[in-house]
Amino acid sequence: MTDNFLELDKRHVWHPFTQAQTAPDPVVIDSAEGVLLRTKDGREIVDYISSWWVNVFGHANPKIANAISEQAHKLEQVIFAGFTHEPAVKLAQELCKLLPGDLNRVFFSDNGSTAVEVAMKIAYQHCRNTGQEQRTRFMTFDGAYHGDTVGAMSAGISSHMFDAWKDLLFSVDIMPYPHTWENDDAVESKEAAALEAIDLHLEKYGKEICAMILEPLVQGAGGMRMVRPEFIKTVVEKLQSRGILVIFDEVMTGFGRTGANFACEKIGVTPDLICISKGLTGGFLPLSVTVATDHLYESFLGETFDKAFCHGHSFTANPLGCAAALASIELLQSPETQHNFKRIEAAHDKGMEYIRALSQARHHRIMGTIGAFDAIVDDGGYTSSLGGELKKWFWDRNMLIRPLGNVLYLLPPYVISDEQIDEAWKAMALAMEELNS
Numbered sequence: 001m002t003d004n005f006l007e008l009d010k011r012h013v014w015h016p017f018t019q020a021q022t023a024p025d026p027v028v029i030d031s032a033e034g035v036l037l038r039t040k041d042g043r044e045i046v047d048y049i050s051s052w053w054v055n056v057f058g059h060a061n062p063k064i065a066n067a068i069s070e071q072a073h074k075l076e077q078v079i080f081a082g083f084t085h086e087p088a089v090k091l092a093q094e095l096c097k098l099l100p101g102d103l104n105r106v107f108f109s110d111n112g113s114t115a116v117e118v119a120m121k122i123a124y125q126h127c128r129n130t131g132q133e134q135r136t137r138f139m140t141f142d143g144a145y146h147g148d149t150v151g152a153m154s155a156g157i158s159s160h161m162f163d164a165w166k167d168l169l170f171s172v173d174i175m176p177y178p179h180t181w182e183n184d185d186a187v188e189s190k191e192a193a194a195l196e197a198i199d200l201h202l203e204k205y206g207k208e209i210c211a212m213i214l215e216p217l218v219q220g221a222g223g224m225r226m227v228r229p230e231f232i233k234t235v236v237e238k239l240q241s242r243g244i245l246v247i248f249d250e251v252m253t254g255f256g257r258t259g260a261n262f263a264c265e266k267i268g269v270t271p272d273l274i275c276i277s278k279g280l281t282g283g284f285l286p287l288s289v290t291v292a293t294d295h296l297y298e299s300f301l302g303e304t305f306d307k308a309f310c311h312g313h314s315f316t317a318n319p320l321g322c323a324a325a326l327a328s329i330e331l332l333q334s335p336e337t338q339h340n341f342k343r344i345e346a347a348h349d350k351g352m353e354y355i356r357a358l359s360q361a362r363h364h365r366i367m368g369t370i371g372a373f374d375a376i377v378d379d380g381g382y383t384s385s386l387g388g389e390l391k392k393w394f395w396d397r398n399m400l401i402r403p404l405g406n407v408l409y410l411l412p413p414y415v416i417s418d419e420q421i422d423e424a425w426k427a428m429a430l431a432m433e434e435l436n437s
């Protein structure tokens with residue numbers, strides 16, 4: 001059965017981010033629960049990366065599953081232009097309560113990339129609606145990843161994942177990103193150099209810049225690259241004081257990843273727009289939001305349609321997704337989850353000891369529930385050959401750990417146990433010794 005199933009998959013399915021000619025067969029997953037994935041042939045795999053960083057409360061969480069089931073029997077979907085429904089309104093209200101400042105206007109879409117696309121479009125049109133037509137440029141950080149739609153790819157061009165389409169994309173202003181790690185003696189000089197470059201850029205182009213989009217505190221796909229909160233705070237203040245909008249892409253960092261509900265809370269700033277997805281529904285359903293300040297929203301009001309935000313999706317604010325997200329917010333706020341953030345951070349710190357002792361690894365870093373380090377290799381980066389070997393090595397040991405090239409990281413569901421975290425760090429140390437000596 002499994003073999004036949006794989007043949008059918010090979011015949012008909014096109015997988016994302018995959019070179020089908022050389023990739024190993026995909027694994028058939030039959031069911032999942034908590035941190036465990038169960039394969040069709042009876043293996044149990046520990047999911048150390050919350051799948052694609054989404055299942056923050058573990059797989060098949062019963063509270064979220066029940067919320068979706070109840071909603072499915074009541075209202076599964078309705079057009080969201082000219083109509084509304086209770087799950088969407090409640091979700092918007094709960095999100096705004098959680099977010100800082102006057103981030104009070106929730107626009108729904110379906111995934112992280114579209115949340116980013118929406119934010120960039122809102123920022124751009126806001127400038128047109130308020131007579132700031134000269135503001136046409138976007139700033140980003142080097143190494144950023146914001147998703148796979150055209151605006152998001154443009155903002156993430158320096159990740160080099162989108163070279164095939166580079167002529168199709170619009171240009172963005174790329175700023176240096178002073179990523180750091182434990183005992184980094186150069187952190188202050190790197191930050192000073194980045195701030196100086198930003199100052200120079202703002203001096204020259206400040207009046208032409210519409211917005212800066214950034215992943216606050218941790219660049220995910222770029223290699224779990226971390227910066228200090230004070231650095232982001234300084235950047236945000238510089239931008240906002242010049243009337244430049246700040247977009248926080250919290251698609252990965254949101255819902256507790258950095259140890260606070262949202263990274264903006266940890267930094268102590270209010271962006272003008274925030275993008276949230278992944279953990280929003282606890283990984284159950286594709287849903288995302290772009291939340292804007294009242295000030296931004298008001299610039300879209302007027303007597304004529306041309307000022308309105310002319311954007312929407314067939315499944316905007318899908319009621320099942322909203323019901324899942326409401327359950328997910330309750331889980332996020334529970335004392336147990338809040339405790340887990342600290343518990344996991346401490347477990348990462350303990351486990352990192354195995355790695356700190358190795359000569360094959362460097363740039364040890366932990367932020368909330370994320371722990372990462374770089375394997376020292378000749379061919380670093382996303383396409384490092386070590387990445388593929390490591391993936392297989394962990395898989396053979398029933399662990400879903402999926403390095404980003406030579407960057408090894410854990411980003412587990414919050415229900416993971418300390419013992420499971422310890423096992424993963426031990427395994428990563430052993431993998432370094434066996435594969436990277």
Ligand SMILES: Cc1ncc(COP(=O)(O)O)c(C=O)c1O
Nearest residue numbers: 111112113145146147220251252
């Ligand atoms: C920071 C960030 N933004 C945007 C995205 C795109 O989200 P999606 O894959 O849901 O389109 C991702 C995906 O990993 C991400 O990490």
